[in-house]
Amino acid sequence: MFALTACRIFTGKGWLEQHAVIINNGRIQALVTEAELDARLVQYPQAGAIVCAGFIDLQLNGCGGVMFNSDISTATLAHMQRTNLASGTTSFLPTLITSPDIDMQTAVRVTRNFMAGHRHQVLGLHLEGPYLNVARKGIHPAAQVRALDAQMLDFLCQQADVLVKVTLAPECHAPEQIRKLVAAGVLVAIGHTAANYEQAEAGFAAGIGFATHLYNAMTPTLNGRSPGVVGAIYDNPRIYAGIIADGFHVHPANIRLAHQVLGERLCLVTDATAAAGAPTSLTEFDFCGTRVLIKDGQCVDEHGTLGGSALTMIEGVRYLVNTVGLSLSDALRMASHNPARAIGRDSDLGSIDAGKVANLVLLSPELEVLNTLVNGDFTAPMSTPMAIIKN
Structure with missing residues (x-):
């Protein structure tokens, strides 16, 4: 003591x-x-x-020169956890992006094994895809984007002890599929979606409770007649959202607006890749078969499409305070308290x-x-x- x-x-x-x-x-x-x-x-x-x-990162693809998709192993998770500590992150959700079924099954097993020996560090797995809308896939591999089938739905529902979050496009799935995941204890997130307002609302009614990287890879509010997914999120008092505060993904004014609307439902996330916390000698990395270049702190493919970020949580906190203009209290809440509440871990953490x-x-x-x-x-x-x- x-x-x-x-x-x-x-x-x-x-x-x-x-x-x-x-x-x-x-x-x-x-x-x-x-x-x-x-x-x-x-x-x-x-x-x-x-x-x-300690900070809680709900969306972490990789860091310190490694990617979870590239090496789905407990060694990768251990390396990510060690790297995280330098940025104040004590807990995280390893994020596996659009992959074959076998990789998702491996990720579940590996994450469960790591969690058994490292309490309160990896809090569970986040599957970002493959159940997306290919029109909003971003850097995800198009060949692997697909609808959720009955066999994998049953499998995922049986993994709720380790599967914390699944990001999907609700317009590509039946409400019954969403309801089944939610009933099993999985947090379903809207993301990589071309839904309109009504389709997003139908997903929320089915149980979607989170929005993956707000503003990015989702339909914006185009005008007064087309609220889009962003407008639907703002109009629903129950939805939490992650936001990437790195100066590239979201304009500071939009972060301020999101915070004004969502308050304690807005969570800082990094969407980090191998570039975060990596040696400066790292200039590129592989993201599921796509070559991603690191240029002035930004991660982009050869077409200029953003491929995750090089952000760490403490850098995000500083950006929220120094550039966005939030109070330190609000920035720290976005990095710890709000994420814990979003995934139902606030009785222990945050x-x-x-x-x-x-x-x-x-x-x-x-x-x-x-x-x-x-x-x-x-x-x-x-x-x-x-x-x-x-x-």
Whole structure:
């Protein structure tokens, strides 16, 4: 048991000064004033650092030079988890994009095996496709885009212990298929879709609860008569959405608008690829058979189509504060509290409360990652002052 002291604590609801976080057996035992601390308790003073819940990335294709699609293995997930820690991300959903059935089945098995030995790190699998609309496929391989068949529907419904989220195009599927996934406990997301407002609303009525990378690969609001998928999301008070705040995918004004409308239902996601957290020597990578180039922090194929991002969560938080103009509180909520709520994990993660898992990130006032804790364990050696882990 130990305490983090001399820090600014963002609980997810508000800020605490001159308070300490007491951690015991991997969980937060209490939040108390520093004056209340038992003098015999081990203390780690943080010299004014910010302590907040660890970031949760709900859409991560790869990072640190690797892609989950390219090597569906526990070694890849372990590498992604290690890479994430430098950007304050303590938990994530590995994302497998449009693939053959055998790859999806392998991803389920591999993710289940990793989760069994690494609690509260990989939170489950996200299948982004192949059940998309080819007209809005983006960089996904067209040859693999297809409708969800009965056999795979049954298989996916049996994997809800590990399959957290499935992104699909509702206009290409029957409402009964969506309802069956939702009834099994899978979060269904709308994405890579050419749906109109009415088709999107029908998907929401069937149980869709999330929108994958808001604005990207979906029909926009064209005019007052055509709200599109974006308008349908804004018009439904139940839908959560992920948004990529990297300066390439979404204009800052549209991020501000999304936040004004969705509030705590808006989640920062990276949609990151091998480029995120990778050595600067990496200039290209393979994305399901497509050569993707890294140019000035942007990931594009030879036609200029965006192929994921090079974004890390801490870079996204800084962008939300410094460029979009959100408050630090709102940016941190978008990186931790909101994602936890979106996938139903807020009883354990996403905020600092007694009884919750001690997955935490320590930040400098300049929003550099100083250290992280996973299940109450520091992931970098502690000293006073502590060493800074640069992105």
